[in-house]
């Protein structure tokens with residue numbers, strides 16, 4: 001296949017050879033791989049974008065609590081805070097990104113429809129970051145779509161080089177992957193070079209290596225949803241660094257290798273089993289008790 005890639009090096013070589021951004025390489029590879037036309041691949045991504053948008057739209061309005069009462073209504077609270085953004089340390093873009101990310105997580109917790117991009121647990125970072133920044137830059141739907149294709153290339157490299165499964169790699173594989181994807185997508189949205197996109201992805205992912213997956217009661221609610229919110233801040237920060245010319249000392253392929261290495265040596269207690277970390281705090285154990293799960297000390 002002409003546009004096949006597995007690593008950052010492959011993508012950069014293809015970008016250079018065809019004088020195309022990462023998003024175009026990703027789109028062409030997906031068309032080749034799936035045996036579909038470019039318009040069909042684009043339409044599929046449009047559907048993805050629209051479902052994401054619906055989750056955000058419904059989530060920011062909702063004050064509904066999840067069944068266990070752990071989450072719900074926080075996106076709405078941030079929406080209220082946005083109206084008096086002068087009281088916040090973050091600016092309109094970052095606070096709105098967090099609101100959108102939480103909205104997606106809350107929809108997920110309340111059985112709404114979301115896109116697992118890259119996973120359900122980490123589904124808020126990409127739409128939170130890209131939608132909010134697209135509004136800021138008045139980027140338009142097409143540019144947003146291109147950013148999503150760029151993010152998807154980064155997700156594919158992580159999936160092939162390490163994992164997107166929390167059961168294998170902890171939260172670095174969910175929220176960490178989402179941060180890398182969002183950082184790269186945002187950097188392309190800002191007309192960053194392919195190299196800058198990968199520097200942003202590296203800088204973002206490095207800060208999430210080794211992160212435990214320790215959800216209370218095994219539910220994708222706490223700490224997951226707020227981790228997505230903070231993930232947007234990381235993605236925006238990583239993109240700012242890359243756009244300013246800051247480089248990651250470690251190339252993205254090596255960061256992904258480190259992620260895989262950490263996944264191998266990470267305790268199973270920190271890999272989606274709810275047997276360690278926050279899941280076994282007194283509060284975590286209260287939730288387990290309510291759910292009739294065995295208490296772990």
Ligand code: SF4
Nearest residue numbers: 121166171174213224
């Ligand atoms: S803590 Fe676990 S379940 Fe929650 S977002 Fe992270 S990886 Fe997913």
